[in-house]
Amino acid sequence: MVIELGPRRKALLKSWGQHIHATPSGLGFDLTERNRTYRTQDLTQRFLAEKTPEAFAELWNTEVLTDAFFRPHSLVVKQFDSVTDLAATIEEMNTAETYDSVWESKFLATPCWELYGRLHPEREPIVNSECSVGLKKMGFDKPRSYAMAREQWATFEEVYKAEIGYVTAGTAHEVPLSHEMSEFLEFVATTPEDEITEILGASTDTHIPIIGWETEARRETEIQFDRLAEHIEGYVTAKLEGGLDENGPKELWSRGFWESWKDDLCKHIEDNVEPAYDLTNLEPNQVEPLITEFERSDWLSKPIPPWMLGGQQGGILWSHFKKRSVAEPEQSAKVLSYLFDEDIEIDLRLDRFAKFYREERTSPGQLISLPTLLLMFVYPRTYVFYKWGLMNTFFEAFSDYSVDTGFKTAQYERLNRSLRNEVLPMIEDELQSRNSDDEMEITMLDVHSLLYILNKKYLKQ
Structure with a gap:
């Protein structure tokens, strides 16, 4: 079974690896020479030598074996005819090559798993009830038997080593x-x-991605769409026949909606902005002029971002973004550089952007709208601008997915991925079948235009 960790859980593992490489112990963990695995082995040898209830009590307590409380040492002793018989079973566990579930009748399951694992850490998992909870929190199945524990452990070990290796x-x-x-x-x-x-x-800027790891869902499959063919055909016809241009024919599917200005701004970003700025390594003095480039009104007679964000509230949102960026250019340069860095998971980039630019009057949905607008014009083949109304109306009409409200970066990742991998190719295929010699490029700008026109002219009747 292959488990794909999300970006937050990966960041959690990486941060753990960095921490324990230099720090052998701390709250909740011990990697010193007095750790519980070594103590289990030492106390086992002492018990086998002394064969007394007192020596067993030193071994069988929660300071050594986490799950010893499930059956206190005095009750464990009563499961055997004598302490000598108990010692013989412990010796059997100590020398065994394979696990025997028969032992569980005397010690109970998870204490038995843990004891056997600590006696043979080079080849066996060390699993107790708390480790089982940890596995579940990391997205694995909680073991219900030793065989299942070994299976889940092997899968987790594969992921652990792939992410951070054998740290100590x-x-x-x-x-x-x-x-x-x-x-x-x-x-x-x-x-x-x-x-x-x-x-x-994680309170430092470097480790912000850890936050939210526990509620992070596994990556889900893409959303399937249907009933779109007629609209895809209409959109491509409108694009080929000038229906998306200023003063284009109103009888086409686009109904006179002028959307080509988005392509003009995108071309400006590609030709003039990207050569002049290293967008993943911005300097503080570049922040204000960069924002000004997005505000160019050469094509729409008004600044495009606040208009796309929507009405008065969009203007307020953009104004706050610009004001905060100009007031704190060093930090905003780092945040924007992080946002434009394609080597980082989109969930994490949106999280960091929201944390820095969040303010009381900004709704959670807008905290995804603004950065995805910037991303769409910089990476038009990869991202689509998010507005809840557009997404909700479209997915409700053409899929069985219900778009939730609020600041949900994992949801945006899934919506965007599905639009890029499902809807974008539909438009490309239709264009190819109609105009195979044309070099016209289809991007996520087209996907946004499709959603926008559908929302305004077809789905809100």
């Missing part, structure tokens, strides 16, 4: 990989999210 290997506090992974799972299972972000440095 070669350090002064090297521990078995199973112990390192087990400490991570217990750490995320038992530590509140705000404390995790504080411990791993």
